[in-house]
Amino acid sequence: MNSPNLASGPRAWRARALAVLASLGLALGLLLGLPAVSQAAGSLPCDIYAAAGTPCVAAHSVTRALLSSYNGPLYQVTRVSDGATADIGLVGGYADAAAQDAFCANSGGCRITKIYDQSGRHNDLKPGPAGTAGMGNDRGADASEIAVTAGGHKVYGVWISPGVGYRYTGVASGVAVNGQPEGAYMVASGTHVGSACCFDYGNAESTPADTGNGHMDAVSIATTCYFAPCTGNGPWVEADLENGMFQGDNGSNTANQGNKSTFVTAVLKNNGQTRYALKGGNSQTGGLSTWWDGALPTRGGYQPMHQEGGIILGIGGDNSNWNRGTFFEGVMVSGYPTDAAENAVQANIVSVGYSGQTDVPNGPQGTVTGPGGKCVDVAADDTGVNGAAVQLWDCQTYAEDQHWTHNPDGSLSTLGRCLDIENNGTAGGAKLELWDCNGVGGQKWVQQADGSLLNPQSGRCLDSPSGATANGTRLQIWDCNGAAAQKFGLS
Template identity: 90%
Template sequence: MGADRGADAGEIAVTAGGHKVYGIWISPGVGYRYTGVASGVAVNGQPEGAYMVASGTHVGSDCCFDYGNAESTPADTGNGHMDAVSIATTCYFAPCTGSGPWVEADLENGMFQGDNGSNTANRGNNSPFVTAVLKNDGQTKYALKGGNSQTGALTTWWDGGLPTRGGYKPMHQEGGIILGTGGDNSNWNRGTFFEGVMVAGYPSDAAENAVQANIVSVGYAGRTDVPNGPQGTVTGPGGKCVDVAADDTGVNGAAVQLWDCQTWAEDQHWQHNADGSLSTIGRCLDIEGNGTANGAKVELWDCNGVGGQKWVQQADGSLRNPQSGRCLDSPSGATANGTRLQIWDCNGTAAQKFSVNGGAPVAAPGGKCLDVAADDSGGNGSAVQLWDCQSYAVDQHWYHNADGSLRSLGRCLDINGNGTANGTQVELWDCNGAGGQNWQQRTDGSLFNPQSGRCLDSPDGATANGTRLRIWDCNGSAAQRFTLS
């Protein structure tokens, strides 16, 4: 347990009714709490109800991704002092059916699915968006319901007596409010929260059914298990990801290491900034003590613009620090989880292959995005095309370098054969500084290639998925609107 920190407001975006909306991305250390007794919130056995819409794919089994009534101070004050709804893979009372996640009731000192905890009728729901419902009369009974927030009705998983273990009949709620933590402020779990309500009284089934119908009508859409935005992973030796030690806490001096890639790990998503820095969870990849010697370790530190925080992707796949003239390196080419990274003389070996997949989408004709064919593989010669925008697609995140190149998956947007003729197709290729890899944003929204004097173009203004892109005489048409974020 520790002090809570707020979520990154732009960490997770989905759509509702076709409009972009943001959720709250909860990772270890993130949480919200109202300390004290909130006005209108149930206390000492009063009835209440709550629901939330949360991710069924960004989930964990640690304590606790809760929303609802909790202790008025961050301490476990005993059974029945909480009344919060949770969605997690926590099987607190075995047996459980399947692998979850399950909608559960955190009533303090237990994640309950039935009267004594276990309830094999609760089969869980792993939909991208899950409606989780809890109501409690505070005296003898409670109910748990859940459903897919995108379609269908609620399923009742429990409607019966409160736990028979001591302290729950009646309840002893204290009227605090939590989101993303447990009653004692345990903040080690993860989840994604989109909306929620707490109400006084014991809601009717009809009211809950109406709420679910309204949620479905909103039309939630999108992927909820990965953070989005301008960040991308930095893939290193052995296919591991550049990671910050200690699960998304990211204090100054935190070790930067290799670890298995985890789509939900906030501290594995890095933004390559215009000043050359690489940042995650609010801090920058930094060389200890702004050092320049072989073997100097790298860490996370407040972004401060020093030379030890500048990183330039090289054509051979390495990340070079200009101040030291050395490259990010895994000692002796190690690939084990927890391998602490360092700088070392640039040598082009596998120990120094770190591919920055950061950047941001390039908006293209027809509301599509600039995309690389073949789902994030990105070999030399891969077609560059139009495709539906996908926040999780690494090959739709492009970084505009100071030399004018546009990079994704460690390679550059390239004109085939360094050509200059109308109709020459574009592709992905090793970054090499050639004129066919220089792209300048113009005020009319076009991307201009100075060497050819032509612009990136969608043939005949096509907007279908898979449309292969080319260069063509600049004409200011919609077919040439490619806007850098």
């Protein structure tokens, strides 16, 4: 058995004492309403964990530095228009959102194509490969889909929609394998959530395949009640240990009340042999609630664990990428963290002052509203492959595929592709689809004074056949006639 606290002697005692003092000091400041110093040297999450003897082996954030000595890039963005890339670094310890805005402006947008590891181990995350779940390669998140505030700075989150996900494929440096102890946390949305598989962050298979119970050790926040009964409707902080989203012991845990705050700190630690713990808290205020601290599942394969040392974000171990969520920061550590260290990390997170909505896209995109007040939508739930049907559907604030960017060349894009006419057609009745942006005439749309959207190449307008308003109505082009079936408003 791996004990959670094997270190001894003066140095280890001093490290534990420092972690406790850090926790008490930060907590006292919060209670007294004193000004928080969010980026003080030595007080960031990886500093706190290292002082407690459980150093970060992976640290990913698109909002801020997680280690006081780190001054490298946080993430990389790639422009849709020309494939050019730029690293987004730090200004005063926080992401340089202005640099991203300048680079991505008037280009059809950008995608986040790499999230850098701040631990020094180069465990960087990139869009993941196809896996045994049957989904194709993951795509990078729209870089400007969701903006919030951290430390008084505008920053962007990682908006996870179905089809978006990241992975370190292989065995990441220092990450636990074969029953070694580890811990992890992430700050994510408690409002942009779903029940599908899987919005995870943490240890996963080294290849995108389900290799059996105990081969994953990732923290999740979702409305997935995998083992009934569950209390309320969630979302719950859960442990994805492969083939189960566990809230405690063998799955169900009615003591888990869930975490519904706008920003949630989700914490998981696992000694790899017999014990794991789950905690959750509001990332804007207060401390952590312990939802489980006890035995690993006895279902078979979990005692001991069989972690493989891969890293995932926003997906499951087999690349199940059907869920949604919003990610801001997270780390993985070597060893079983102390409660004092986790409390100090939570106090530091609170001191950052995260604010804003986390469930509504607020970037440069807008909706296109058509007949019946329905939204122009891409079939197949945000997956956005070439040839996906474009249709009418009930407007949903969280649906990425209903938020379109009106580009300088007259195209409309979402999910990294453009609103397109099948085969670049011009005939009346030609169907609308999603396709790679390529500048052809079938991808140009001009708003007219009467509220219609004209495709200049064909001389025809975006149209709902016979003025239909039902969900799933496939859109087409048709002779412009000023009818209600051709009224499409850009917002």
